[in-house]
Amino acid sequence: MKFEITILGSSSATPTFNRHPTAQILNIRDRYFLVDCGEGTQMQLIRYRIRYHRISHIFISHLHGDHYLGLMGLLSTMHLQGRTTELHIFGHPELMDTIEMQLRLSQTVLRYSLVFHPLSHYSGDIIHEDEDVIVRSVVLYHRIPCNGFIFQEKRMPRKILMDRVHQNQIPVSALSEIKKGKDYISASGKVVPNEDLTLESPEARTYAFLSDTRYEEMLVEEIRDVDLVYHEATFMHDLVDRAKATYHSTALQAARIAKLANAKKLIIGHFSARYRELEPLLDEAKAEFENTELALEGRMFEIPVRKVGTSVQ
Amino acid sequence: MKFEITILGSSSATPTFNRHPTAQILNIRDRYFLVDCGEGTQMQLIRYRIRYHRISHIFISHLHGDHYLGLMGLLSTMHLQGRTTELHIFGHPELMDTIEMQLRLSQTVLRYSLVFHPLSHYSGDIIHEDEDVIVRSVVLYHRIPCNGFIFQEKRMPRKILMDRVHQNQIPVSALSEIKKGKDYISASGKVVPNEDLTLESPEARTYAFLSDTRYEEMLVEEIRDVDLVYHEATFMHDLVDRAKATYHSTALQAARIAKLANAKKLIIGHFSARYRELEPLLDEAKAEFENTELALEGRMFEIPVRKVGTSVQ
Numbered sequence: 018m019k020f021e022i023t024i025l026g027s028s029s030a031t032p033t034f035n036r037h038p039t040a041q042i043l044n045i046r047d048r049y050f051l052v053d054c055g056e057g058t059q060m061q062l063i064r065y066r067i068r069y070h071r072i073s074h075i076f077i078s079h080l081h082g083d084h085y086l087g088l089m090g091l092l093s094t095m096h097l098q099g100r101t102t103e104l105h106i107f108g109h110p111e112l113m114d115t116i117e118m119q120l121r122l123s124q125t126v127l128r129y130s131l132v133f134h135p136l137s138h139y140s141g142d143i144i145h146e147d148e149d150v151i152v153r154s155v156v157l158y159h160r161i162p163c164n165g166f167i168f169q170e171k172r173m174p175r176k177i178l179m180d181r182v183h184q185n186q187i188p189v190s191a192l193s194e195i196k197k198g199k200d201y202i203s204a205s206g207k208v209v210p211n212e213d214l215t216l217e218s219p220e221a222r223t224y225a226f227l228s229d230t231r232y233e234e235m236l237v238e239e240i241r242d243v244d245l246v247y248h249e250a251t252f253m254h255d256l257v258d259r260a261k262a263t264y265h266s267t268a269l270q271a272a273r274i275a276k277l278a279n280a281k282k283l284i285i286g287h288f289s290a291r292y293r294e295l296e297p298l299l300d301e302a303k304a305e306f307e308n309t310e311l312a313l314e315g316r317m318f319e320i321p322v323r324k325v326g327t328s329v330q
Numbered sequence: 331m332k333f334e335i336t337i338l339g340s341s342s343a344t345p346t347f348n349r350h351p352t353a354q355i356l357n358i359r360d361r362y363f364l365v366d367c368g369e370g371t372q373m374q375l376i377r378y379r380i381r382y383h384r385i386s387h388i389f390i391s392h393l394h395g396d397h398y399l400g401l402m403g404l405l406s407t408m409h410l411q412g413r414t415t416e417l418h419i420f421g422h423p424e425l426m427d428t429i430e431m432q433l434r435l436s437q438t439v440l441r442y443s444l445v446f447h448p449l450s451h452y453s454g455d456i457i458h459e460d461e462d463v464i465v466r467s468v469v470l471y472h473r474i475p476c477n478g479f480i481f482q483e484k485r486m487p488r489k490i491l492m493d494r495v496h497q498n499q500i501p502v503s504a505l506s507e508i509k510k511g512k513d514y515i516s517a518s519g520k521v522v523p524n525e526d527l528t529l530e531s532p533e534a535r536t537y538a539f540l541s542d543t544r545y546e547e548m549l550v551e552e553i554r555d556v557d558l559v560y561h562e563a564t565f566m567h568d569l570v571d572r573a574k575a576t577y578h579s580t581a582l583q584a585a586r587i588a589k590l591a592n593a594k595k596l597i598i599g600h601f602s603a604r605y606r607e608l609e610p611l612l613d614e615a616k617a618e619f620e621n622t623e624l625a626l627e628g629r630m631f632e633i634p635v636r637k638v639g640t641s642v643q
Contacts, residue, residue, distance in 0.1 A: 030406065030407075030410050031406075031407045031410050031411065032372060032373050032376065032403075032407070033376065034376050034377065037373070038403075056369055056370060056372070056373075056399075056400065056403040057369060057370045057373055059345060059369070060345050060350070060369075060370055063345065063346065063347050064347065080432075080435040080436055081436045082402050082403055082406045082432065082436055083403075083406075086369075086399070086402055086403050087369065089395050089399055090345075090351075090369040090395055090396075090399050093343065093344075093395045093396075094343075094344045094345070097343050097344050098344065111431075111435050112435075114431065115428065115431055115432060115435065118424075118427065118428055118431065119393075119395065119428060122393040122422075122424050122425075122428065122474075123393055123394045123395055123474065124473065124474050160437065161435075161436065161437050
């Protein structure tokens with residue numbers, strides 16, 4: 018029941034000696050999602066020994082180079098290494114134009130199907146749904162069209178207590194309804210309440226990836242009560258004017274959004290190349306929202322399974 | 331009087347844990363030329379502390395991703411870091427289409443002028459000339475249009491022996507003709523032979539960059555007597571059929587071209603990801619052409635200044 022986010026890149030527009038542009042890989046119940054794909058992402062995937070052939074879906078927040086210039090190289094490597102399984106890409110419509118042009122220039126015909134899903138400019142759209150995960154898109158406030166993504170696992174069915182089932186001599190045929198929360202009524206009319214037969218499943222976990230955006234309280238409701246939120250923090254708050262002018266946020270602003278949204282935890286990233294040391298950004302955010310961590314490359318964040326009614330910080 | 335080649339990438343189409351796709355930086359008499367620009371080149375430039383803002387000309391051999399996908403990121407970083415000096419790019423015409431499209435998508439208007447020079451499909455064209463260097467293009471034999479580049483420094487004027495000039499009471503106004511090799515004739519008709527007044531300048535040095543190509547002896551005359559040649563060596567010779575089918579070369583073939591051309595030294599690179607250890611490729615090449623070295627990343631190769639009539643191995 019994994020729900021893990023691994024940071025592959027933490028830099029903003031220009032990379033530094035030890036910071037790559039934005040990319041993250043999510044493993045949700047063994048489904049692999051890549052979120053943004055800055056230059057060098059395929060090398061970072063190799064470096065951190067991530068099985069990138071298992072990536073089934075790639076989400077690109079926007080078309081600034083530091084968020085997508087690693088995509089063509091990754092697509093090409095997957096092709097050269099013999100991938101045949103379908104790959105889904107979510108991005109703004111023009112992304113597919115650049116992919117097609119570059120495939121044409123290299124005279125490459127991919128061995129696998131590439132299914133492109135253009136992002137819309139409406140928040141809340143469900144852009145992907147499978148047995149385990151629902152992904153919603155959220156519109157951000159940046160210089161060019163830019164989307165964030167909210168990954169929510171689907172809640173598992175209630176857990177059957179088999180000893181109670183045996184005690185009550187309940188037939189197997191009744192179990193699927195019981196899993197859904199129904200009481201059991203025997204042929205003689207005896208009612209066994211569902212709570213005597215099942216345990217509630219853990220709460221569904223949610224991760225919000227908020228790529229480049231200026232400070233915008235409209236985002237708070239979109240991510241209310243989220244388990245983990247990544248919010249960009251390009252600058253320290255002394256540069257709030259510069260943040261505003263470039264449609265970016267400060268560490269303090271990222272923390273404020275997390276606090277207002279009642280998020281359980283915050284990751285900040287997309288650090289300007291001007292900051293050699295990142296501790297001051299962390300300190301600034303922590304002063305507003307204690308449970309903050311830095312998006313350090315190679316770092317894996319796990320959202321723990323959480324039983325109903327418990328609160329994990 | 332530098333003539334240095336630094337290897338930034340040595341891998342073929344798919345990168346490995348410690349090998350990046352093709353890129354090299356040349357410093358010829360303090361002029362900086364970038365040759366190919368695979369994904370991650372800007373990070374490699376940072377890693378090896380190369381002053382990439384001094385790059386004035388970028389040469390892209392062909393439009394397979396492993397030779398140009400780092401270009402957009404580098405152009406963007408130069409822009410964001412405030413470059414205003416003109417940048418020249420040499421490549422196949424469609425390269426400019428991708429650059430323009432990607433600038434448009436990110437709504438970027440570069441602060442500096444980007445001068446694009448489309449490569450032709452004829453060998454021997456002089457594509458660049460300045461006070462110090464002449465660059466010729468050479469057509470290679472690859473799956474898509476692909477060019478190599480030959481960098482030749484211009485020979486310096488003859489060196490004046492000032493003590494002899496004084497002895498012969500030669501006026502300053504006569505020096506520029508003497509530098510060109512002319513004898514001095516005084517007002518009274520006395521002739522001082524040029525060889526009494528000057529020393530011959532060192533021989534002009536030449537570097538040939540032969541990017542992706544199958545084995546082709548037509549290339550030999552193009553690079554005859556070159557000081558240093560880089561020739562791709564994607565495979566070992568046991569895979570010569572695969573090399574031929576994919577329009578690549580083996581280490582042995584690269585060495586044979588260097589030998590036939592009477593090159594002074596050979597660098598092999600563009601190694602297939604299948605080779606963890608590169609020594610076997612080096613051994614294979616050395617058996618045919620002893621003065622061979624591996625294009626190891628971060629390695630700098632210098633072509634020494636060579637006096638006339640001497641031979642430097």
